[in-house]
Amino acid sequence: MVVEFSPDGHTLASASLDGTVQLWRSSGNFIDTLEGHADKIWDVSFSPKQKILASVSSDGTVQLWQRNVIGLDTAQKQTLESLIKLS
Amino acid sequence: MVVEFSPDGHTLASASLDGTVQLWRSSGNFIDTLEGHADKIWDVSFSPKQKILASVSSDGTVQLWQRNVIGLDTAQKQTLESLIKLS
Amino acid sequence: MVVEFSPDGHTLASASLDGTVQLWRSSGNFIDTLEGHADKIWDVSFSPKQKILASVSSDGTVQLWQRNVIGLDTAQKQTLESLIKLS
Amino acid sequence: MVVEFSPDGHTLASASLDGTVQLWRSSGNFIDTLEGHADKIWDVSFSPKQKILASVSSDGTVQLWQRNVIGLDTAQKQTLESLIKLS
Numbered sequence: 506m507v508v509e510f511s512p513d514g515h516t517l518a519s520a521s522l523d524g525t526v527q528l529w530r531s532s533g534n535f536i537d538t539l540e541g542h543a544d545k546i547w548d549v550s551f552s553p554k555q556k557i558l559a560s561v562s563s564d565g566t567v568q569l570w571q572r573n574v575i576g577l578d579t580a581q582k583q584t585l586e587s588l589i590k591l592s
Numbered sequence: 593m594v595v596e597f598s599p600d601g602h603t604l605a606s607a608s609l610d611g612t613v614q615l616w617r618s619s620g621n622f623i624d625t626l627e628g629h630a631d632k633i634w635d636v637s638f639s640p641k642q643k644i645l646a647s648v649s650s651d652g653t654v655q656l657w658q659r660n661v662i663g664l665d666t667a668q669k670q671t672l673e674s675l676i677k678l679s
Numbered sequence: 680m681v682v683e684f685s686p687d688g689h690t691l692a693s694a695s696l697d698g699t700v701q702l703w704r705s706s707g708n709f710i711d712t713l714e715g716h717a718d719k720i721w722d723v724s725f726s727p728k729q730k731i732l733a734s735v736s737s738d739g740t741v742q743l744w745q746r747n748v749i750g751l752d753t754a755q756k757q758t759l760e761s762l763i764k765l766s
Numbered sequence: 767m768v769v770e771f772s773p774d775g776h777t778l779a780s781a782s783l784d785g786t787v788q789l790w791r792s793s794g795n796f797i798d799t800l801e802g803h804a805d806k807i808w809d810v811s812f813s814p815k816q817k818i819l820a821s822v823s824s825d826g827t828v829q830l831w832q833r834n835v836i837g838l839d840t841a842q843k844q845t846l847e848s849l850i851k852l853s
Contacts, residue, residue, distance in 0.1 A: 506634040508646045508654060514639040517646050519654045531644050533656050547680035552688040557705055559682045559691050567682060567693045569707050593808035595820045595828060601813040604820050606828045618818050620830050721767040726775040731792055733769045733778050741769060741780045743794050 511551045511558075518558055520546035526560055526570070541568055598638045598645075605645055607633035613647055613657070628655055685725045685732075692732055694720035700734055700744070715742055772812045772819075779819055781807035787821055787831070802829055 508519045516536065517529040524542035526549060529535055542562035549560045558570040595606045603623065604616040611629035613636060616622055629649035636647045645657040682693045690710065691703040698716040700723060703709055716736035723734045732744040769780045777797065778790040785803035787810060790796055803823035810821045819831040 506648045506650070508635050508637045508648045510637050510639045510644075510646065512640060514641040514644075517637070517639075517654070517656075519646070519648050527654070529654070529656075531639055531656070548682050550682045550684050550691070552684045552691075552705055553686060554688040557684075557688075559684065559693070561680045561682045561693050563680070567691070567701070567703070569691075569703075569705070593822045593824070595809050595811045595822045597811050597813045597818075597820065599814060601815040601818075604811070604813075604828070604830075606820070606822050614828070616828070616830075618813055618830070722769050724769045724771050724778070726771045726778075726792055727773060728775040731771075731775075733771065733780070735767045735769045735780050737767070741778070741788070741790070743778075743792070 507546075507548055509549055509551060511556075512553050516551075518549050518551070520549050520560060522546075524562060524564070526558070539570055542566065594633075594635055596636055596638060598643075599640050603638075605636050605638070607636050607647060609633075611649060611651070613645070626657055629653065681720075681722055683723055683725060685730075686727050690725075692723050692725070694723050694734060696720075698736060698738070700732070713744055716740065768807075768809055770810055770812060772817075773814050777812075779810050779812070781810050781821060783807075785823060785825070787819070800831055803827065 506520060506522065508517060510517050515531055517531060519527045521527065522545045524544050524546060526539040526546060528537045542560065542564050544563035546560050546562045549558060551558055559567060561567045593607060593609065595604060597604050601618055604618060606614045608614065609632045611631050611633060613626040613633065615624045629647065629651050631650035633647050633649045636645060638645055646654060648654045680694060680696065682691060684691050689705055691705060693701045695701065696719045698718050698720060700713040700720060702711045716734065716738050718737035720734050720736045723732060725732055733741060735741045767781060767783060769778060771778050775792055778792060780788045782788065783806045785805050785807060787800040787807065789798045789800065803821065803825050805824035807821050807823045810819060812819055820828060822828045
C-alpha cells in the first residue's frame with residue numbers, strides 16, 4: 506500500500522491490495538479508479554513532467570497511465586506484461 | 593515504517609506500526625502525533641506545495657492532513673474510508 | 680517490486696523479484712535489462728543530476744549504473760559488494 | 767533495504783538489515799557507516815536543504831544525522847527513542 510502526490514500536488518494516487526489505483530484531488534475528492542492489474546500493487550511513481558503514472562503489481566506487469574484533463578485516461582494505458590520477467 | 597521530510601525540509605513525518613504519524617522539526621523537536629488510523633501505516637507522502645500530508649493504513653483508509661502554522665490541524669483531516677475498496 | 684521515473688522523466692526503472700532492473704522509455708518502449716544482482720531487488724534510486732541509478736538487492740550488494748546516451752552502460756556498473764555488511 | 771540519493775546527488779545512503787546506514791559518493795567510493803540503530807532499518811529520507819538524514823528502525827527509534835563536510839557527524843545524531851510509541 507503506497508501513496509504518492511503528483512509533482513504538481515493536485516493529484517494523489519493510492520495503490521490498493523486489490524490491484525487498483527485510486528486517484529484523488531488534494532481536496533479529498535475522488536477522481537477515478539484505475540483497473541487493470543490482476544494482483545496487488547507494490548509501488549507507483551509519477552513522471553516529473555509528462556503526467557504519466559507507472560504502477561507495478563504482483564501480477565508481473567508494469568503499467569503506464571496517461572493523464573488527461575480530468576484524471577488518467579485508462580484507454581491509453583500500456584501493458585508491458587510480455588517484457589517483464591519475474592521469477 | 594517510513595520517514596519522509598516535507599518539501600521545505602522543516603518537518604519530518606515518521607509513520608508507526610501503531611497507526612500514528614509523528615511529526616518532528618528538523619532540529620529533532622517533537623511537533624505532534626496524528627491519530628486517526630486504526631492499524632499500521634504503510635506509507636506517507638507530502639504534497640509538494642499545498643502543505644498536505646497523505647497517509648495510507650492497513651485499516652483500509654487514506655487520510656489527508658492539512659498543515660497549519662504549527663503543524664498539521666487534525667481537525668481538518670479528511671477520512672476517505674468509504675471510497676477505498678480493499679480486498 | 681518498485682518503479683521510479685528518472686528526474687528528467689524520460690526513463691522508468693522497474694525492479695524485479697528476479698534480480699534484474701528493466702528500463703523503459705516513458706512511451707512504454709523497452710530500453711534495457713540491467714543484470715548483475717543475484718537476488719531480488721528491494722529498492723532503486725536515480726541520482727538527481729548525474730544520471731546514475733543505484734539498486735540494492737537481497738544479495739547484499741548496492742550497485743551503481745551509469746547512464747549513457749541510450750540507457751545505462753552496464754559495463755560501467757560498480758559492485759560495492761565487499762563494503763556492504765549484512766547480518 | 768533502501769537506497770536514496772541526497773538531493774545534490776553527491777551522496778548515496780543505503781540502509782542495511784544489520785541496522786547500519788552506509789554512505790557512498792556517487793563515484794562508488796565509501797564514505798562512512800552510521801551505527802546507532804539496534805535493529806534493521808526500514809526507511810531513510812534526506813532533508814531537501816539542510817543536509818540531514820533521517821532513518822527509522824525496527825528498534826522503535828527515528829534518528830537524525832547531521833552532515834558535515836566529509837559525511838555525517840554521528841556525534842550529532844539525535845535519538846528520538848522516548849517519543850516514538852510502537853505497538
